[in-house]
Amino acid sequence: MPELPEVETTRRGILSALSGAVVEHVDVRDRRLRWPVPAGLEAALAGATISTVDRRAKYLLTRTSRGTLILHLGMSGSLRLVGPDEPGKLHDHVAIDLDSGLRLVFNDPRRFGCALWTPDDPLDHPLLRDLGPEPLGDDFDGRYLHRVARGRRVAIKSFIMNAHVVVGVGNIYASESLFAAGIHPARAAGRIARSRMTKLVEEIRAVLAAAIEDGGTTLRDFYGTDGTPGYFAQQLSVYDRQGEACRICGRDIRRSVLGQRATYYCLGCQH
DNA sequence: CCCGATTCCTGTAGGC
DNA sequence: TGCCTACAGGAATCGG
Numbered sequence: 215m216p217e218l219p220e221v222e223t224t225r226r227g228i229l230s231a232l233s234g235a236v237v238e239h240v241d242v243r244d245r246r247l248r249w250p251v252p253a254g255l256e257a258a259l260a261g262a263t264i265s266t267v268d269r270r271a272k273y274l275l276t277r278t279s280r281g282t283l284i285l286h287l288g289m290s291g292s293l294r295l296v297g298p299d300e301p302g303k304l305h306d307h308v309a310i311d312l313d314s315g316l317r318l319v320f321n322d323p324r325r326f327g328c329a330l331w332t333p334d335d336p337l338d339h340p341l342l343r344d345l346g347p348e349p350l351g352d353d354f355d356g357r358y359l360h361r362v363a364r365g366r367r368v369a370i371k372s373f374i375m376n377a378h379v380v381v382g383v384g385n386i387y388a389s390e391s392l393f394a395a396g397i398h399p400a401r402a403a404g405r406i407a408r409s410r411m412t413k414l415v416e417e418i419r420a421v422l423a424a425a426i427e428d429g430g431t432t433l434r435d436f437y438g439t440d441g442t443p444g445y446f447a448q449q450l451s452v453y454d455r456q457g458e459a460c461r462i463c464g465r466d467i468r469r470s471v472l473g474q475r476a477t478y479y480c481l482g483c484q485h
Numbered sequence: 486c487c488c489g490a491t492t493c494c495t496g497t498a499g500g501c
Numbered sequence: 502t503g504c505c506t507a508c509a510g511g512a513a514t515c516g517g
Contacts, residue, residue: 324494
């Protein structure tokens with residue numbers, strides 16, 4: 215399930231193959247995604263020269279001479295680079311043939327992802343316009359998080375998973391960073407001291423950076439563009455470990471549901 | 486504005 | 502072994 219580290223891993227996996235490439239042909243095999251793949255995508259993209267691939271939140275932005283392809287992997291989306299004769303697979307949605315002979319394929323079984331096009335600055339697109347800061351960027355710090363949490367009674371875990379607050383923190387890394395920061399996931403966001411918010415920001419950054427370093431987390435179905443899994447699952451402290459012993463204090467890891475999402479934590483370490 | 490609930494979808498795991 | 506159901510989750514959207 216792609217969160218920021220998995221999306222960044224994907225971006226790095228396709229960057230060198232896409233940079234400078236010319237799109238020769240686009241084949242939309244299934245338009246049904248979170249939003250339908252726009253009918254004009256093929257004509258807009260064909261013939262365009264790709265400059266680079268950026269990431270904003272969990273969106274991949276393939277910038278071209280004509281506009282930008284906006285991809286979101288949703289829950290189950292993946293990109294793979296294959297040869298032109300590689301047979302298609304179930305749930306392939308879009309295939310992009312490059313002048314290098316490589317083909318970029320977007321596959322998404324659960325269809326929570328999207329493939330959109332904008333001729334304008336993608337950061338002005340309605341889906342990206344109102345997003346919060348990047349967790350690894352300079353404007354995400356304890357001062358900011360403490361300020362925007364003022365008066366908020368929502369659980370801190372739901373709060374940091376809110377893309378208007380900070381982007382890219384999904385269910386796995388929210389649980390992991392709250393454990394590392396020693397904060398109980400159900401604590402009201404507005405009732406956390408600034409010093410603890412600073413600690414939380416540091417841990418969010420550290421967890422995400424470590425996960426990127428490891429090529430993401432492969433629990434079930436995430437694989438990099440070359441088909442290799444991510445190895446961060448081995449470093450998970452609480453996620454998916456209910457009933458197991460906390461690595462720090464030995465107490466059982468608990469699981470509860472918060473904001474309709476599975477939440478993992480240690481009562482000995484998190485308050 | 487704030488916040489919880491609902492919704493989309495398919496593969497997989499668990500129960501019987 | 503096979504069938505059925507519950508569950509997983511990103512994030513927009515709705516309702517109170």
